[in-house]
Amino acid sequence: MLSTPRPDQVTAHADPIDASGLRVAILSDAAPERNGVGAYYRDLADHLRAAGARVELIAPRYRRGNWHGGLTFPLPGDPTQKLLLPSWPLVSGRLRRLRPNAIVVPTPGPFGMLGMHLAGRRDIALVVGFHTHFEALTDLFPEWSGLRARVANAYLGTCHRMLFRRSQLVLANSHEMVEVARRIGADRAALMATPIAKRFLDCPPRPIAPHLGRVLFAGRLAPEKNLESIVEAAQRLPEIEFLVAGDGPLRPWLEQRCAERSNLKHLGWVRRGQIMDLLDSVNALVLPSRVESFGTIALEAMARARIVVVSSACGILSWQLLGRGLHAIGEDETLADTLTRVRALDPALRERKAHLARAAAIEINRRNLQHWLSVLSGDHGHCVDMRD
Structure with missing residues (x-):
């Protein structure tokens, strides 16, 4: 049972881990600056490096509105995202210099499939991270109806099966996603947790205000995020300020809704380095998604x-340790209903739950780093048990 110290007393100190003999290459189609999968592996790489490992994160980059890392192609259904075709000689050269013990692939796009090929060609252990059930998302985009949806799902299914078949291990960040991976064809699938950027853990958070007056959503502005519920909550709770940070295909629709309400504000795309201060400036974070394999934010x-x-669709709820620090939207509730219920709680109870949340996040991060180090070292028999 976790104790409940004040947030400024909860730190990430633990016995140091020595991973100085480990060399890891991560090949991802997700830019670290653009979504949760990209952020996951940037944060994981930082923790591995802090433990002494050599890590190469090979992925597209997004800086000042421009994409870097290969030939760009538009991603159908979302003009704010791109697919990039990596340079085989450049990637191969980086791997040759690193001589990795393991290659990690978290996406079924060009970077990920190249990583799979090079791992097999060089007899390097392959670990696959399974974060997004893309096939479930295609049904939410009208552009992907009919034949296009079938073609997209056939491609994604084929790529996932190839990755799963050639990997030593598939890791997913919720119990539900582990089962999805097994249904697709993963013979060796296990649970992983999600790392947290070191500064989020090392820097004490600002004290939370006793009232619920400022609420944030941060993420892609896309159909699966259920942005309508945030607009509806802003209409029903005019005394609460709702901030929305992000970009995506629903941005024009959201900006029109913001123009109609003084307590609903779109912040645009917020750089990764600004997220911590933004979180510290609000009382609450909401994630009312229809589909959310985990929910890094x-x-x-x-x-x-x-x-x-969070909504019941968020995979983070499947972690009992984390669930003690969360407020779930009830089956018969809207987001506005849940916020009204949470606001009515005793402020001391809300604060205690927030303290539990920070302690649980720190513990999950510690377990996850030890788990990944065991996996990447090939010592699967001594992996940390990620069940809670």
């Missing part, structure tokens, strides 16, 4: 000892 808000409200 919710974990980050927990690490900052914020009130966190």
Whole structure:
């Protein structure tokens, strides 16, 4: 049972881990600056390096509105995202210099498939991270109806099966996603947790205000995020300020809704380095998604000892340790209903839950780093048990 110290007393100190003999290459189609999968592996790489490992994160980059790292192609259904075709000689050269013990592939795009090929060609252990059930998302985009959806799902299914078949291990960040991976064809699938950026853990959070007056959503502005519920909550709760940070295909629709309400504000795309201060400036983080394999931003808000409200579709709820610090939207509730219920709680109870949230986030991060180090070292028999 976790104790409940004040947030400024909860730190990430633990016995140092020596990973100085480990060399890891991560090949991902997700830019670290653009979504949760990209952020996951940047944060994981930082923790591995802090433990002494050599890590190459090979992925597209997004800086000042421009994409870097290969030939760009538009991603159908979302003009704010791109697919990049990597340079085989450049990637191969980086791997040759690194001589990795393991290659990690978290995406079924060009970078990921090249990583799979090079791992097999060089007899390097392959670990696959399974974060997004893309096939479930295609049904939410009207552009992907009919034949296009079938073609997209056939491609994604084929790539996932190839990755799973050639990997030594598939890791997913919720129990539900582990089962999906097994259904697709993963013979060796296990649970992983989500890392948190070191500064989120090392820097004490600001004290949370006793009232619920400022609420944040941060993420892609896309159909699966259920942005309508945030607009509806802003209409029903005019005394609460709702901030929305992010970009995506629903941005024009959201900006029109913001123009109609004084308590609903779109911040645009917020750089990764600004997220921690933004979380510290609000009382609560909401994630009312229809599809959300985990919900990294919710974990980050927990690490900052914020009130966190999530839908039942968020995979983070499947972690009992983390669930004690979350407020779930009830089956018969709207987001506005849940916020009204949470606001009516005793402020001391809300604060205690926020303290539990930070302590749980720190513990999950510690377990996850030890788990990944065991996996990447090939010592699967002594992996940390990620069940809770």
